[in-house]
C-alpha cells in the first residue's frame with residue numbers, strides 16, 4: 001500500500017525547504033524528501049563561506065514564512081559596478097528606488113537551518129531522509145513515487161532537488177544546458193577598510209569578481225567567476241599571495257586584503273528545463289528548473305519567486321480540490337519559464353558583452369554604461385526588476 005499525502009517535495013535546500021513550509025502552512029500535507037539533515041559549516045570568521053544576496057521580494061517571503069527574524073542578515077544599500085578595461089562605472093543606491101536597502105546578504109547554511117527548524121515545528125510535514133528515488137510517474141489520476149524502500153502517492157510532486165535534479169531525470173524532462181566556461185571561487189576576506197554596506201562588482205575580462213558585504217564590517221564574501229584553471233590555481237595559492245591578488249584585482253576598493261578563509265570552487269553552467277510541468281502532476285522549480293550565472297546574484301531569488309508564485313496559485317485551489325489536476329499548472333509553468341528565460345538571457349548578454357576585448361565594443365560599453373548611470377528613469381526600472389519589485393517580476 002502506497003503512503004499518501006497532498007504534495008511531495010523533493011529537495012530541502014533554500015528553495016525546497018521554503019516551498020515545503022509554505023505549502024504546509026496553506027493546509028496541505030507535505031512529504032519532504034532530502035538526502036540528509038543539513039550541516040552548517042563555519043570557517044575562520046565564524047561564518048559560512050557561501051553567502052547569497054537576497055532581494056526585497058525574497059526577504060518578504062522569508063518574513064512571511066516566519067524565519068527572517070532569526071537570521072543574521074547584512075543589509076546593503078549601495079552597489080558599484082565597473083570593468084577592468086573601461087572608464088565608466090555605474091552606482092546603484094537604495095535611494096534611487098526610494099528604499100533604505102537594495103537587499104541583504106545571508107549565509108547559506110544558517111538560512112537553510114532556519115527553514116529546517118521551522119519545518120520541524122510545522123504540522124503536516126513529514127520528512128523522509130536518505131531514500132533513493134527510483135521511479136516518478138505522473139498522470140491525471142495522481143503521482144506515484146517509488147524509492148529504494150517504499151512507494152508513495154500524491155496529488156502533486158515538486159522536484160526542487162538542485163541543478164542535477166533526479167526528479168528531472170526520472171520524468172525525462174528535456175534540459176537546455178549552456179556552458180559558461182566559468183567556475184566560481186567562493187570565500188570570505190577580511191579587508192583593511194570597512195565595506196560600509198556596499199557591494200562591489202568588477203567585470204574582469206576573464207569573468208566578474210563580486211565582493212559582498214557581510215554582517216562583520218571588515219569581512220566581505222567573494223564570488224569570483226573565471227575559467228577553471230585560474231579558479232583552481234587561485235584556490236591553491238598561499239593565503240598571503242591570494243590576498244595580494246584579490247586586493248589588486250579589486251583595485252583596493254576596500255584597502256589591503258588582510259586574510260582569507262577556506263576557498264571553494266563551483267562549476268557554473270546556465271541551464272533551463274524545457275517544461276516546468278513536464279508530466280501531469282509534476283513540477284520542477286528552483287535550480288532543478290533554471291540555473292543562472294551568479295554574476296547578478298539572482299539564482300535563489302528567481303527560485304524564491306517560483307515559490308511565491310506557487311503559493312499564490314495553490315491559494316486559489318480549494319483544499320478539497322485535487323491540486324494536481326490537469327490544466328491547473330500549465331499557465332503557471334509557462335509564466336515561470338518565461339521569467340527564467342528572460343533572466344538567463346540577461347545574464348548571457350552581460351557575460352558576453354563584458355568578455356569582449358574589442359576596442360569598439362569597449363567604447364560602446366563605456367558610452368552605454370555612462371548613459372545608463374546618468375538616466376535615472378531607466379536605471380530605476382532596471383533596479384526594480386532586479387529587486388523583484390518591477391512589473392515583470394510581479395506578473396510572471
Ligand SMILES: Cc1cc2nc3c(=O)[nH]c(=O)nc-3n(C[C@H](O)[C@H](O)[C@H](O)COP(=O)(O)OP(=O)(O)OC[C@H]3O[C@@H](n4cnc5c(N)ncnc54)[C@H](O)[C@@H]3O)c2cc1C
Pocket residue numbers: 010011012013014015016017033034035036051052053054131133160161162163165166184185186223266285286287288294296297298299300301302303
Ligand atoms: C558561488 C555561487 C554564488 C551564488 N550567489 C548567489 C546570490 O548571491 N544570490 C542568489 O540569488 N543566488 C546565488 N547563487 C545561486 C543559488 O545558490 C542557487 O540558485 C540556490 O542555492 C538554488 O537553491 P535550490 O534549493 O533550488 O537548490 P540546492 O540549493 O541545490 O538544493 C537542492 C537540494 O536537493 C537535495 N537533493 C538533491 N538530490 C536529491 C535527491 N535525489 N533526493 C533528495 N534530495 C535531493 C540536495 O541535497 C539539496 O539540499 C549562487 C550560486 C553559486 C554557485
